[in-house]
Amino acid sequence: MDSVDYKKYILLSIILLISTIFNSNQSILSYSYMNNNREILQILCVDMENKPLNKAEVIIKDLSGKTVYNGTTNSTGWIYIELPKKKYILKILWLKTPVYMGNISLTKPLIEKIQCKVYHLTIAINLLYIIPVRHAKITIINTTSEKTVYTYIGEIKIPYRLYILSAEKTLRLPAGNYTVIVEMLNRQSQEINLNKSMKIVFPYIASFGSLFILICIIIAVI
Incomplete structure (x- = not known):
């Protein structure tokens, strides 16, 4: 390689190095610019009792109506985007x-x-207001859409409080009109307008266990 070619080689290498540095700086500036035009949004979803709503669906749209985010809250009610x-x-x-x-x-x-x-909707179930019914089927229907929004079959727990004569099941529902149906040996239903947290009582639900206790009470009284 003669001296002229060597000088050309050095010159081209310098130009290539400068070009690489310039493009790298441009990328960094572009990335920095993009980041400066974005921000972190944190949203905590809670119910009307200030309890976190996990798995709530969060939809965010821009003003043109385009969806830019669709996801669910985590176990503590948060999303981070x-x-x-x-x-x-x-x-x-x-x-x-x-x-x-x-x-x-x-x-x-x-x-x-x-x-x-x-x-929060608490459903209390008993027989004649004095005997808790610990097993039942609960069905809740939205009377506006006529769709079943909740179904449960199984044990209903008795809360650890004094003077509790009912088994209770507490759940969370959106505001609205509902038909609540409780079934065991018989069936009872109530219509509710859920616009606040409330407790409803089903005092005429019979089960084999509650009937046995009732018979024992009657025999003891007689």
Whole structure:
């Protein structure tokens, strides 16, 4: 290689090195710019008793209606996402029912606690208000959509409190109108408008165990 070719080789190497450094800096600047236009959004979903809603469905759309996020909360009710800085529409569903809708403006790292319209419903089951019924079938139907939203068959626990004469089952439901049906040897139903946390009592549900206890009480009294 003569001196002229060697100089050309050195010059091309320097140009290539400068080009590589320049492109690398451009990539870093571009990445930095993109990151500067995105922020972390943290959302905590809770019910009306401030208890975390795990597995609540969270849908985030931009103002054009395009969905930019669709996921579920973790076991403690949180979601963590990174989105571009802009305004969004937030929608939260529980048991496939909308329980919150609102707008959020993401201009800086944002932590939002969202209280959703989800209430606690306690179902107390007994015979004649004095004998707990510990096994039953519970069915809850949304009277608006006519869809079954909850079904349970099995043991109903008696709470560890004084003067408890019922077995109780507590669950969470979105606000709405429901038909609650309890079945054992017989069947009883109630219509409710769930707009707050409440307790309803089914005092005329008979089971073999509760009937046996009732007979024993009658014999003892006689």
